[in-house]
Amino acid sequence: MLGSLLSGLSIGSVLLLVALGLMVIYGTMGVINMAHGDLVMLGAYVTVFSQRLLHVPFLLCLPLAFVFTGSLGWLIERLIVRRLYSRLLDTLLATWGIGIILQQVIRLTFGPELQNVSVPVFLTGETRVGGIGMPSYRLAVFLVSVALLLGVVAILHRTDLGMRLRAVSQNPQISACHGIDVNQVRAWTFALGAGLAGAAGVMVSGFNAVRPTMGSSYVVDSFIVVVVGGVSSLAGTVASAALLGGVNSVMAWLTNDVLAKAVLLLLAIAVIRFFPKGLFSAQAR
Amino acid sequence: MVQRAIASRLVPSSPQQALLDVRGLEVSFSGLKVVDGLDLTLMPGEVRVLIGANGAGKTTTMDLISGKTKPTGGTILFKGRNITHLPPHEIARAGIGRKFQIPSVFKDLTVTENMQVALCCSPSVFANLRQCLQRKDQERISTILHQVGLSHLSREPACNLSHGQTQWLEIGMVLAQSPDLVLLDEPTAGMTVQETRKTAEIINALRGKHTILVVEHDMTFVRDICHIITVMHQGRKLAEGTIEAIESNPEVLEVYLGSGGVIHA
Amino acid sequence: MNLLRIRRFMLSPYTLLSAAILIVPLFVVDPFWINRLGLYLVFSILALSMALCWGQAGILSLGHGAFFGLGAYCMAMSLKLLSPDSLNQGTPFPLPDFITWNTPPGEALKLPWLWVPFQNLGFGMAAALLVPALFAAVVGWFVFYGGVSGVFISIITLALVVILNLVVIDQQPITNGFNGLNNLAPFDLAGVVFDPYGLPAYYLIAGICVLLLLGLRWLGSTRAGLLFRAVQADEQRVQYFGYDVAVYKIFAFSLSALIAGLAGLLFVVNSQYASPTIMDVSISIAVVVWTAVGGRQSLIGAVLGALAINGAQNALSESGSLVHVWQLIIGIVFVLVVVFLPRGLAGLGADLWQHLRPQAKAVEAPALVAEAELLSVPVPQNSHQSGQRQS
Numbered sequence: 046m047l048g049s050l051l052s053g054l055s056i057g058s059v060l061l062l063v064a065l066g067l068m069v070i071y072g073t074m075g076v077i078n079m080a081h082g083d084l085v086m087l088g089a090y091v092t093v094f095s096q097r098l099l100h101v102p103f104l105l106c107l108p109l110a111f112v113f114t115g116s117l118g119w120l121i122e123r124l125i126v127r128r129l130y131s132r133l134l135d136t137l138l139a140t141w142g143i144g145i146i147l148q149q150v151i152r153l154t155f156g157p158e159l160q161n162v163s164v165p166v167f168l169t170g171e172t173r174v175g176g177i178g179m180p181s182y183r184l185a186v187f188l189v190s191v192a193l194l195l196g197v198v199a200i201l202h203r204t205d206l207g208m209r210l211r212a213v214s215q216n217p218q219i220s221a222c223h224g225i226d227v228n229q230v231r232a233w234t235f236a237l238g239a240g241l242a243g244a245a246g247v248m249v250s251g252f253n254a255v256r257p258t259m260g261s262s263y264v265v266d267s268f269i270v271v272v273v274g275g276v277s278s279l280a281g282t283v284a285s286a287a288l289l290g291g292v293n294s295v296m297a298w299l300t301n302d303v304l305a306k307a308v309l310l311l312l313a314i315a316v317i318r319f320f321p322k323g324l325f326s327a328q329a330r
Numbered sequence: 331m332v333q334r335a336i337a338s339r340l341v342p343s344s345p346q347q348a349l350l351d352v353r354g355l356e357v358s359f360s361g362l363k364v365v366d367g368l369d370l371t372l373m374p375g376e377v378r379v380l381i382g383a384n385g386a387g388k389t390t391t392m393d394l395i396s397g398k399t400k401p402t403g404g405t406i407l408f409k410g411r412n413i414t415h416l417p418p419h420e421i422a423r424a425g426i427g428r429k430f431q432i433p434s435v436f437k438d439l440t441v442t443e444n445m446q447v448a449l450c451c452s453p454s455v456f457a458n459l460r461q462c463l464q465r466k467d468q469e470r471i472s473t474i475l476h477q478v479g480l481s482h483l484s485r486e487p488a489c490n491l492s493h494g495q496t497q498w499l500e501i502g503m504v505l506a507q508s509p510d511l512v513l514l515d516e517p518t519a520g521m522t523v524q525e526t527r528k529t530a531e532i533i534n535a536l537r538g539k540h541t542i543l544v545v546e547h548d549m550t551f552v553r554d555i556c557h558i559i560t561v562m563h564q565g566r567k568l569a570e571g572t573i574e575a576i577e578s579n580p581e582v583l584e585v586y587l588g589s590g591g592v593i594h595a
Numbered sequence: 596m597n598l599l600r601i602r603r604f605m606l607s608p609y610t611l612l613s614a615a616i617l618i619v620p621l622f623v624v625d626p627f628w629i630n631r632l633g634l635y636l637v638f639s640i641l642a643l644s645m646a647l648c649w650g651q652a653g654i655l656s657l658g659h660g661a662f663f664g665l666g667a668y669c670m671a672m673s674l675k676l677l678s679p680d681s682l683n684q685g686t687p688f689p690l691p692d693f694i695t696w697n698t699p700p701g702e703a704l705k706l707p708w709l710w711v712p713f714q715n716l717g718f719g720m721a722a723a724l725l726v727p728a729l730f731a732a733v734v735g736w737f738v739f740y741g742g743v744s745g746v747f748i749s750i751i752t753l754a755l756v757v758i759l760n761l762v763v764i765d766q767q768p769i770t771n772g773f774n775g776l777n778n779l780a781p782f783d784l785a786g787v788v789f790d791p792y793g794l795p796a797y798y799l800i801a802g803i804c805v806l807l808l809l810g811l812r813w814l815g816s817t818r819a820g821l822l823f824r825a826v827q828a829d830e831q832r833v834q835y836f837g838y839d840v841a842v843y844k845i846f847a848f849s850l851s852a853l854i855a856g857l858a859g860l861l862f863v864v865n866s867q868y869a870s871p872t873i874m875d876v877s878i879s880i881a882v883v884v885w886t887a888v889g890g891r892q893s894l895i896g897a898v899l900g901a902l903a904i905n906g907a908q909n910a911l912s913e914s915g916s917l918v919h920v921w922q923l924i925i926g927i928v929f930v931l932v933v934v935f936l937p938r939g940l941a942g943l944g945a946d947l948w949q950h951l952r953p954q955a956k957a958v959e960a961p962a963l964v965a966e967a968e969l970l971s972v973p974v975p976q977n978s979h980q981s982g983q984r985q986s
Binding site for chain 1: 655737738741742743745746747749750751753754755757758761762764765876880883884887919920922923925926927929930933934937
């Protein structure tokens, strides 16, 4: 019982980790960033690259990947997404195209084969939590997701950027009238979301195969988390990541991993249909 | 369904029966009652104007009648039939046409194509698997375009029309529906004096053929088109009567002067 | 007058493209290339189904691979049961080889119930069209009556294709999992054998492609086509004229799925296999890319987009690494088209055509406009007329 709870919590923390970046972009700008999964993939390759050529320790890859994918996100917003704010469906397509481009660039430089990432020794063993052994790496993933979540909350509610960002997401025109540089704010938001995707990629590279196509499953997963959680609430995202992690581990226990995934997707479709605002969003007008 | 709607249109309703009978209509958005127990009765052939300050619930009343918003209480009877909870397309088929406050025409389509969309002979997909512009439709479209003064623009894409022309096109589209009840939400908003006058002419030409409910601020225009006015205030009916009676009604004066005075004619 | 009309018909892009599709085998004799061209036309049909769904009715489906794959699997199941391998399993009924391998020794061999009706080829063919269409109708009923629209439709259809792909891979005993269905019998209808490398198969595919091209053009010219455009422009407004918008969307979505299923059927005739790779996310996005690059609102653009992209991809597939460069180029072209040319190359072509003949435009304006309309329906964002309103 405690074992399956922990397993659900662990899956949930991965979901939260991966979905956080998408949540920041979609929740505040309404832009569906289909390149999100490939930004996660890029974060994983940043780890591969820095370990192999720069011999950077694993945990230091986190800020590296964050800065790298974040700057890329900033560029993507400036060059492409900004032209499409009035055409929501086209943002989806354009970011998907960007995803294809990223994937091919990686495939051309690193090749299509699997890459290995070496995890530091202190993260390879087991840690006892309340009498139950748990892989230390899973624990690290959990801690990193919580840390990133707190970071995002702090940025959104404690900084100037966060305040302006919330204003822009409420009403861009009025924010502009009050002297907020809407374009700047959006570019930085996109950069933040992309950076979070990169950081997630680093953690993911430690327990999953790193390959150019790994992104596609992450974009679907994170979108489900965001949709189920409700578009504009971080708390909803957290709750939905926990719920979906639980459902996933229960379904995987009842059937198998593949069907568990299918059930999760069906659940997401039902939520979109019956609760378009998400399960956990506050009843706003 | 459709046959029934058309058939009922052909039978003249008895003079006693109201065309539209709204009773105790209520709607609230997160606790705020925007329409609060509204009663409104329209006899066939009547032209009625609904006035009131901003936020009095005029447009919301139109939304409720046309099915855009679902009421939280009360009933709407149209030709004796309860239409309170029907979806918008069925209300439209029952014989209610609506012109929106923000002119809503299909900008990518030409004027004629816009009219064809509105000329809904049969709503079914399969019945519409036929070529556009049959002669009968064409004649009807050109008659209506003539009525609203857009004949010379029939091939123009709707995005090239001026603001006033767009408003007339939408009125024309509503007429093409041949509804018994026409809802016009601020048909003269943003119009020049000449355009407003022309709109009044169009509406006066429709008198008798259609029952019309208009939301309007411009009192000159209101004088041009009708003599019975319903005043709404905070979601309720404040007063109802002829223009003269309304203008001398102390309650109305107080409310309007209090809220900045909308009657400025 | 009549002569002019005939001339215009003969010179219309539709006639020219159809003629080109039909006479190509006069110049191409290599059976390998006949087969390849047939495959590209199958993809063109898939792109046509996307042009109907997305371009005409405004529903951006990211799950068309599901319908394509369902069509292909239905057809492949019938052809699998008709193959010599299946007929010679020593059972009184045909049995796919992989079912024999999967059955533990000692257990009785039996045909799974799902496979039983597919012993009839006619059933398989009908199912290839109707299963996708009904599936789409059910999905459409579920989402369109729920008021789901825009991006969420795309996400739901995307999720559907992922689910279907997972289930097909998971249900290995019935579907043969990753490996899919191969070793199929050639398609044999009323004594005509459609050898995938022969002309009958090519003309079957080419004929259907031309018919669909003309048929969908006709659909666009009906009142229903007009209503699709109106729904795309302002869905809410259409309701207040008495139309049940959801019904129109379900119709377009199901018809599009039926055409995608037909493309799947023809894919099996042409390529003789069905596997999870043809009902996955990448084929779903590929068809969107072909259609977007060609011109989402132009049927001709969709066909040409599919032909050009697949043709070029094939030309480069001789050397392994160039394929990936090609994918990169396609990705870049796709992004550029989405951002700068929402009407695709067909829209660009129509604009160029109008700019190149400005004098003729004044004299013969209605005819030229009509021709431009044949190529594509203008979208407001790029319309050079939109500036006139202010003047």
